[in-house]
Amino acid sequence: MRKRHGGPAFNDCPTILIDETMIPIPLGERTACTVTSKAAKLVRCEQCGRHYAYLAIREGHGEGMNLLWLRGKAAKSEAQTEAEAEAREKLLAAIDPVPCPGCGWFQSNMIGAARSLYLSWLSRVGVLMLGFGLALVFFFLLGFKAFPDSEGWTLALRLDLGAVVLGALLIVVRYGMARRFQPNQLPEATRISLGNAQAMIVEDPKIISAFSTRGSEA
Ligand SMILES: [Zn+2]
Numbered sequence: 323m324r325k326r327h328g329g330p331a332f333n334d335c336p337t338i339l340i341d342e343t344m345i346p347i348p349l350g351e352r353t354a355c356t357v358t359s360k361a362a363k364l365v366r367c368e369q370c371g372r373h374y375a376y377l378a379i380r381e382g383h384g385e386g387m388n389l390l391w392l393r394g395k396a397a398k399s400e401a402q403t404e405a406e407a408e409a410r411e412k413l414l415a416a417i418d419p420v421p422c423p424g425c426g427w428f429q430s431n432m433i434g435a436a437r438s439l440y441l442s443w444l445s446r447v448g449v450l451m452l453g454f455g456l457a458l459v460f461f462f463l464l465g466f467k468a469f470p471d472s473e474g475w476t477l478a479l480r481l482d483l484g485a486v487v488l489g490a491l492l493i494v495v496r497y498g499m500a501r502r503f504q505p506n507q508l509p510e511a512t513r514i515s516l517g518n519a520q521a522m523i524v525e526d527p528k529i530i531s532a533f534s535t536r537g538s539e540a
Pocket of ligand 1: 367370371423425
């Protein structure tokens, strides 16, 4: 048994697996997987009592560790299993704002989802304007300081600050509008047509009972 400088024998040292984040030696690679799953959701309309079904779609993400590049298949399979489990969990909790195709009613548990989707593009535009505007403010300020008499830099800085303010305003205004949005105040014909585009009435008691047994009724 070899010893060095009177230290412990090498064979006495315990074997430790050290995570790759702790030492700069790669121990393998992470395999990532994203799956898209679909599930039919059954709803009993609180307005007219009819059942209807729509298709919910959710994504799941998973990762697996291919330690020392020795378990590529197992890592992929782990990543897929984790991704599928996440998608399944999201689907179980999924509530999409789909009105009843019969009477056009948005169910009370759908109002939150309808509000977060309402004019969401306005928020995205606001975030882009705010983000890019703020990112460029420093650049235009530098130009303005270097050439205070330049009309070009002054105008660029003004426009940029205007974009920042407008972006912030869009986000706030859209938030206020979404909070006040009442989807059931949309014209009935619009709601019915929205419902018909995304869902179908289910009348067969066997199908309804199958959904109830499976626990997918929302
Ligand atoms: Zn209804």
